[in-house]
Amino acid sequence: MTDTVAKPTIGIIGTGAIGGFYGLMLARAGFDVHFLLRSEFSAVAERGLHLDHASLGPLTLNPVQAYSSAADMPPCDWLLVGAKTTSNADLAPAIIQAAAPDAKVLLLQNGLDVEDSLRVLLPDSLHLLGGLCLICVHRAGPGVITHQALGAVNVGYHSGPVADEQARMNIVEEGAGLFRVAGIDSQAMPNLHQARWQKLVWNIPYNGLSVLLGASTTPLMTDTDSRALVQALMAEVVQGAKACGHDMPPGYADYLFMMTEKMPDYWPSMYHDFLHKRPLELDAIYTRPLAAAKAAGCELPRIEALYRSLSFIDRRNH
Numbered sequence: 299m300t301d302t303v304a305k306p307t308i309g310i311i312g313t314g315a316i317g318g319f320y321g322l323m324l325a326r327a328g329f330d331v332h333f334l335l336r337s338e339f340s341a342v343a344e345r346g347l348h349l350d351h352a353s354l355g356p357l358t359l360n361p362v363q364a365y366s367s368a369a370d371m372p373p374c375d376w377l378l379v380g381a382k383t384t385s386n387a388d389l390a391p392a393i394i395q396a397a398a399p400d401a402k403v404l405l406l407q408n409g410l411d412v413e414d415s416l417r418v419l420l421p422d423s424l425h426l427l428g429g430l431c432l433i434c435v436h437r438a439g440p441g442v443i444t445h446q447a448l449g450a451v452n453v454g455y456h457s458g459p460v461a462d463e464q465a466r467m468n469i470v471e472e473g474a475g476l477f478r479v480a481g482i483d484s485q486a487m488p489n490l491h492q493a494r495w496q497k498l499v500w501n502i503p504y505n506g507l508s509v510l511l512g513a514s515t516t517p518l519m520t521d522t523d524s525r526a527l528v529q530a531l532m533a534e535v536v537q538g539a540k541a542c543g544h545d546m547p548p549g550y551a552d553y554l555f556m557m558t559e560k561m562p563d564y565w566p567s568m569y570h571d572f573l574h575k576r577p578l579e580l581d582a583i584y585t586r587p588l589a590a591a592k593a594a595g596c597e598l599p600r601i602e603a604l605y606r607s608l609s610f611i612d613r614r615n616h
């Protein structure tokens with residue numbers, strides 16, 4: 299079946315690995331895409347965005363509709379937030395400035411309930427959605443993005459001016475449709491909260507262990523002890539999710555473990571933050587799930603130990 303959706307104006311809030319990848323792919327598909335940048339603004343305005351795509355090869359977008367201030371952006375129907383969750387509160391004014399009156403704001407971010415803290419800073423007229431990106435991509439230099447594998451984005455509704463389930467699903471389908479037009483696999487998710495728990499089965503072990511052990515996925519998957527650690531941490535996430543009322547599909551952790559064995563060697567985005575002395579996404583990926591599980595009466599001691607080690611590392615890193 300061919301997706302037929304009208305082409306809305308799209309704003310990318312935070313043009314890093316994720317924002318740059320999906321923004322460039324959407325622009326290539328003919329969408330009117332506007333990119334908000336910070337440190338890489340001049341490089342991208344002068345030389346464009348470059349993507350080394352794992353299967354399509356080198357792709358360039360030049361010129362780029364690049365902005366250093368949201369005040370200069372046109373009103374956008376869809377805003378895709380590609381900044382780290384640690385920047386969300388600071389970015390709320392930019393999101394509001396770039397938003398058309400009933401815009402859809404889609405957080406392309408990892409972590410549990412990352413929408414909650416932004417919701418309270420946004421007007422009620424804006425729709426807020428979450429997007430879970432299954433992709434391996436990183437910034438290789440200013441305006442230069444390397445894509446290693448995968449690419450799907452699964453979209454779910456968080457909150458906004460419509461309460462009707464069907465109307466919400468229509469918006470979610472519209473969002474997923476944008477990605478599909480750009481050749482990117484995208485599914486509508488009926489339960490965003492559950493989907494965020496599912497994604498954490500990967501992010502909790504691999505993001506944290508990459509920083510703690512200074513190891514990318516291949517060594518983590520080769521060594522007997524790190525394999526055991528990954529599996530024990532995955533099992534705890536599944537246990538935490540269950541305590542919070544979300545049963546994972548049977549064999550889900552094993553599926554992610556085997557998927558990682560087949561992936562090219564990959565440094566999770568948290569490791570890039572550590573390397574560049576940026577704040578780690580600890581609140582979204584560790585504090586919130588730990589607190590949610592604890593509130594449901596479930597202690598997760600291995601995740602807690604990993605979190606405390608990462609907090610120590612993060613404080614000393616910047």
Ligand SMILES: NC(=O)C1=CN([C@@H]2O[C@H](COP(=O)(O)OP(=O)(O)OC[C@H]3O[C@@H](n4cnc5c(N)ncnc54)[C@H](OP(=O)(O)O)[C@@H]3O)[C@@H](O)[C@H]2O)C=CC1
Nearest residue numbers: 312313314315316335336337381385407408433434435567
């Ligand atoms: N990379 C990956 O493969 C995956 C990442 N994710 C998730 O996606 C999210 C984004 O990650 P990723 O793309 O890797 O992160 P990056 O660090 O590559 O990109 C973040 C971007 O946001 C920009 N930004 C931050 N604050 C502002 C601001 N105030 N104004 C303008 N721009 C701003 C940064 O600009 P500056 O250069 O100035 O810092 C940077 O370009 C995270 O939640 C991550 O966990 C999920 C799946 C896979």
Ligand SMILES: CC(C)(CO)C(=O)C(=O)O
Nearest residue numbers: 431432433434500566567
């Ligand atoms: C590596 C992968 C695909 C795991 O789901 C990912 O999406 C991430 O780094 O967050």
